[in-house]
Amino acid sequence: MKEKLVLIGNGMAGIRTLEELFKLEEVDKYEITVFGDEPHPNYNRIMLSPVLAGEKTIDDIILNSREWYAENDITLHTGDPVVKIDRIACQVKSISGKSVAYDRLLIATGSNPFIIPVPGADLDGVIGFRDIKDVDAMLEAASNYKKAVVIGGGLLGLEAANGLMKNGMDVTVVHLMDILMERQLDKSAAGLLKESLEQKGMQFLMEAQTAAILGDERVTGVKFADGSEVEADLVVMAVGVRPNIELAQKAGIYCERGIVVNDTMQTFDPKIYSVGECVQHRDQCYGLVAPLFEQAKVCANHLAHLGYGRYEGSVTSTKLKVTGIDLFSAGEFTEEEGDEILVMQDPAQGVYKKLVIRDNQIKGAVMYGDTMDGTWYFQLLREGTDISGFRSTIFFGQHDLGDAGHGDEARIANLSDDAEICGCNGVCKGDIVNAITTKGLFTLEDVRIHTKASASCGSCTGLVESILASTVGEGYSAAPSKKPMCSCTEHSHDEVIEAIQKEALKSMRQLFDYLNWKTPDGCASCRPALNYYLLARWPEEYQDDAQSRFINERAHGNIQKDGTYSVVPRMFGGLCTPKDLRAIADVCDKFDVPEMKVTGGQRIDLFGVKKEDLPPMWKDLSDAGFVSGHAYGKAMRTVKTCAGKTWCRFGTQNSTGLGVKLEELTWGSWMPHKFKLAVSGCPRNCAEATIKDFGVVCVDSGYELHIGGNGGIKVRVTDLLCRVETEEEVLEYCGAFTQLYREEAHYLERTAPWVERVGLNHIKQCILDDEAGRKALNERFKIGQQYAQIDPWKARADGAHTNEFTPIELAV
Amino acid sequence: MSEWIEVVELTQIPVLGSRVIKTQEMDIAVFRGSDDQVYAIRDACPHKNGPLSQGIMHGTSVTCPLHNWKIDLNSGEALGPDEGCANVFPARVEKGRVYLQLKPAEAVA
Numbered sequence A: 001m002k003e004k005l006v007l008i009g010n011g012m013a014g015i016r017t018l019e020e021l022f023k024l025e026e027v028d029k030y031e032i033t034v035f036g037d038e039p040h041p042n043y044n045r046i047m048l049s050p051v052l053a054g055e056k057t058i059d060d061i062i063l064n065s066r067e068w069y070a071e072n073d074i075t076l077h078t079g080d081p082v083v084k085i086d087r088i089a090c091q092v093k094s095i096s097g098k099s100v101a102y103d104r105l106l107i108a109t110g111s112n113p114f115i116i117p118v119p120g121a122d123l124d125g126v127i128g129f130r131d132i133k134d135v136d137a138m139l140e141a142a143s144n145y146k147k148a149v150v151i152g153g154g155l156l157g158l159e160a161a162n163g164l165m166k167n168g169m170d171v172t173v174v175h176l177m178d179i180l181m182e183r184q185l186d187k188s189a190a191g192l193l194k195e196s197l198e199q200k201g202m203q204f205l206m207e208a209q210t211a212a213i214l215g216d217e218r219v220t221g222v223k224f225a226d227g228s229e230v231e232a233d234l235v236v237m238a239v240g241v242r243p244n245i246e247l248a249q250k251a252g253i254y255c256e257r258g259i260v261v262n263d264t265m266q267t268f269d270p271k272i273y274s275v276g277e278c279v280q281h282r283d284q285c286y287g288l289v290a291p292l293f294e295q296a297k298v299c300a301n302h303l304a305h306l307g308y309g310r311y312e313g314s315v316t317s318t319k320l321k322v323t324g325i326d327l328f329s330a331g332e333f334t335e336e337e338g339d340e341i342l343v344m345q346d347p348a349q350g351v352y353k354k355l356v357i358r359d360n361q362i363k364g365a366v367m368y369g370d371t372m373d374g375t376w377y378f379q380l381l382r383e384g385t386d387i388s389g390f391r392s393t394i395f396f397g398q399h400d401l402g403d404a405g406h407g408d409e410a411r412i413a414n415l416s417d418d419a420e421i422c423g424c425n426g427v428c429k430g431d432i433v434n435a436i437t438t439k440g441l442f443t444l445e446d447v448r449i450h451t452k453a454s455a456s457c458g459s460c461t462g463l464v465e466s467i468l469a470s471t472v473g474e475g476y477s478a479a480p481s482k483k484p485m486c487s488c489t490e491h492s493h494d495e496v497i498e499a500i501q502k503e504a505l506k507s508m509r510q511l512f513d514y515l516n517w518k519t520p521d522g523c524a525s526c527r528p529a530l531n532y533y534l535l536a537r538w539p540e541e542y543q544d545d546a547q548s549r550f551i552n553e554r555a556h557g558n559i560q561k562d563g564t565y566s567v568v569p570r571m572f573g574g575l576c577t578p579k580d581l582r583a584i585a586d587v588c589d590k591f592d593v594p595e596m597k598v599t600g601g602q603r604i605d606l607f608g609v610k611k612e613d614l615p616p617m618w619k620d621l622s623d624a625g626f627v628s629g630h631a632y633g634k635a636m637r638t639v640k641t642c643a644g645k646t647w648c649r650f651g652t653q654n655s656t657g658l659g660v661k662l663e664e665l666t667w668g669s670w671m672p673h674k675f676k677l678a679v680s681g682c683p684r685n686c687a688e689a690t691i692k693d694f695g696v697v698c699v700d701s702g703y704e705l706h707i708g709g710n711g712g713i714k715v716r717v718t719d720l721l722c723r724v725e726t727e728e729e730v731l732e733y734c735g736a737f738t739q740l741y742r743e744e745a746h747y748l749e750r751t752a753p754w755v756e757r758v759g760l761n762h763i764k765q766c767i768l769d770d771e772a773g774r775k776a777l778n779e780r781f782k783i784g785q786q787y788a789q790i791d792p793w794k795a796r797a798d799g800a801h802t803n804e805f806t807p808i809e810l811a812v
Numbered sequence B: 001m002s003e004w005i006e007v008v009e010l011t012q013i014p015v016l017g018s019r020v021i022k023t024q025e026m027d028i029a030v031f032r033g034s035d036d037q038v039y040a041i042r043d044a045c046p047h048k049n050g051p052l053s054q055g056i057m058h059g060t061s062v063t064c065p066l067h068n069w070k071i072d073l074n075s076g077e078a079l080g081p082d083e084g085c086a087n088v089f090p091a092r093v094e095k096g097r098v099y100l101q102l103k104p105a106e107a108v109a
Helices: A012-023 A045-052 A066-071 A132-144 A155-166 A187-199 A246-250 A289-303 A374-383 A391-396 A429-439 A444-451 A461-475 A493-502 A508-514 A526-537 A551-555 A578-590 A611-623 A655-666 A727-744 A751-758 A760-769 A771-788 A792-797
Strands: A003-008 A030-035 A074-077 A082-086 A091-094 A099-101 A104-107 A111-113 A147-151 A170-174 A203-205 A210-215 A219-224 A229-231 A234-237 A241-243 A259-261 A272-274 A279-281 A317-319 A327-331 A340-346 A351-358 A361-368 A420-422 A565-567 A595-598 A604-609 A636-641 A675-680 A694-699 A702-707 A719-724 B005-009 B017-022 B027-032 B038-042 B056-058 B061-063 B070-072 B091-094 B097-100
Touching: A003 A012, A003 A099, A012 A030, A012 A289, A045 A132, A045 A155, A066 A074, A082 A246, A104 A289, A132 A147, A132 A155, A132 A234, A147 A155, A155 A170, A155 A187, A155 A234, A187 A203, A187 A327, A187 A351, A187 A361, A219 A234, A259 A272, A272 A289, A327 A374, A340 A391, A351 A391, A361 A374, A374 A461, A420 A429, A420 A461, A429 A444, A429 A461, A444 A461, A493 A508, A493 A526, A508 A526, A526 A727, A526 B056, A565 A611, A578 A604, A578 A611, A604 A611, A611 A792, A636 A655, A655 A675, A655 A694, A655 A727, A675 A727, A694 A727, A702 A727, A719 A727, A719 A760, A727 A751, A727 A760, A727 A771, A751 A760, A760 A771, B005 B017, B027 B097, B038 B091
Parallel strands: A003 A030, A003 A104, A030 A074, A104 A272, A147 A170, A147 A234, A170 A203, A259 A279, A636 A675, A675 A694
Antiparallel strands: A082 A091, A091 A099, A111 A241, A210 A219, A219 A229, A317 A327, A327 A361, A340 A351, A351 A361, A565 A604, A595 A604, A694 A702, A702 A719, B005 B097, B017 B027, B027 B038, B056 B061, B061 B070, B091 B097
């Protein structure tokens, strides 16, 4: 027998909970009935402003069609509000007289617009701004009348005013405070906003307290506390919303401002859950969509009897959906004692940015005119990133840093629809906007799945997030601060790394069991990561799992688009002899290698090798003294060197010799991502050591050690870690830094974003300030290397894993 | 009904891994699940002919090594919003040996 689930409220939070439940493959658990107040299926309420402004139609904003309800076997009663919850008999009763029993009840009744209790508030032509009915009333008024008054200069009020203005009405916004959107903006930003709205023709009455609505049947004007009056044919009250708790209260469910729930979205009645704007959680009521979606996910987790999801509150951000006005606000923006304020102001350009900083972390952001980096600041805020390393350039935006962004072309609003956003997958802005609006997408993950934008190299992630934010406005569900590793788990990378250490998890199976993995054996995204984490933590005990490695690492060569492989023999420090080159040439002749190339890392790449030829080829290379170059792996790749003082007239140290020593130390080591080194013999830096993960620049007095650089999609120049005097120190610091990266970085995170995430200070503390810690890191690195420096090519040439390389020939 | 052909011993396929079977017509990838079920699929991703045999297997699907398309090994259908289908072939295990039929199974609609 299926249990019965009744949902009261056919809106975004409630339906999202059902969708999350279906994602958990619990479709068959419940027989579901939905009661909705409005006559429509679930639509995107935050898109009402664009509908009012004539930029979208009602059909555009429907999220779930009636067919969706039918396909999922949901009984839907629209236009039929529930009027009574009988908690003893466990049933609900609707206005049309339907009685439905429940085993679990979900209340998602949302909120009601607050109507100021002044005389005349019940006149015709006085409405809120909450649903399709209100939009229809406004559109109708716009075609018959001229003058509109919007009471409330908050987000919703300004969007309503903008929409009415677009429909040809004269609009006056009445606001009780002296600044607009006072919950999101400070005085300066609000001033800029007011100015540009006035230029568009909006009128304002600030610090005006409404005393009465005038008129007999239909509204004719508004009267204020100071006795002044203004004419009006339409009054829109947008002074806030109140959680709609009437039904819950009548049923005796404990409510304060909203229906009080715990971290599992359960009310004081254990059979009854509640999500959305009607809810009060840890003393907070939320009116924006992103937190509601987080609640929906947690609630679904408990409805599915999984029992481990926790909602711990949300930080929210806001964007105003008025075309042509860029405004962004997040977090706290009024300073407390001890806070620092960074301000950038350019009145002529209409640009204003303010960041509130506490303990080197962003606590709040207000931006006007140029909101490009809003999503980035919001991310730094949610993740509590230490910004001291890039504080001096933070206003130049993320593209001024290393790992993402395409610079100034990224003025999203001005980009045409055919502007290519994702260069890897050829996705244009129009494709993304179209997918977001037609498929009802809210998260970066959704956009990636449906359009592939930012799903490959990820460098356009910031752009895609901005498009998402500007298309769906505050509905943009920014990824929660805790990002699960993949869809197989709720746990983040850091939590998994910690569990492997703390709980001494030493096999994939133990890990899946202990952390409640949702899939039987993970996926192509998490298995390689877990295999790495286990191997990095337990090098002496963990049995490497070949089937959890990407094919390049399993076959010890790079797969090419035609299914052949490329082979790169290691040449320590880039040095080679005539004998080495002859051996490589002989191998190429013997195996018909169609193309050879010198790589950027000063090695020789042999292309077009058939998989079954790999082991015999490796045998010949191995006999000639070569080991694997690991050009295929998330591993230490190469040490690039310049000529050095042996030959170069500028050289200060033996850079090639040191390069060989560094490569002998680090070769074979598995890493979170590829890892490159270089040694330059003098500050002219011919080996380009300052764009490597670990670079050494020799100077007359010793060695400069540089970390966290990369070439690639967005070049990042290294940070200087320190200067040392001897080669022994270079090797020790290199081992320690490498091991710190191996232990702390997330899988597939290169040193550049890792250094930015944890901060250079943290790395300096671990490597420079803590001598014992540095030596311990270096020691752990060397222990791991005992197991890593067994040449995989020789092993396979000698017969290991033959099945991997041997196809089965059938005569048919 | 096409005949069952013995191709390999089950133990010669790694768990959650595959072997490539070369026939005159095409390459077929034979996968072994964590429950020792076997699956046979044409070794060419419907997207850009990537060798599925070289992908990572999880549950009853495989992720193509070239562009991360996820293919269901029961039906050959691409999963998620991607669209496309690779031929699958009937495969079974009997007394530790893997047998295939070389006539494609009816595509599951």
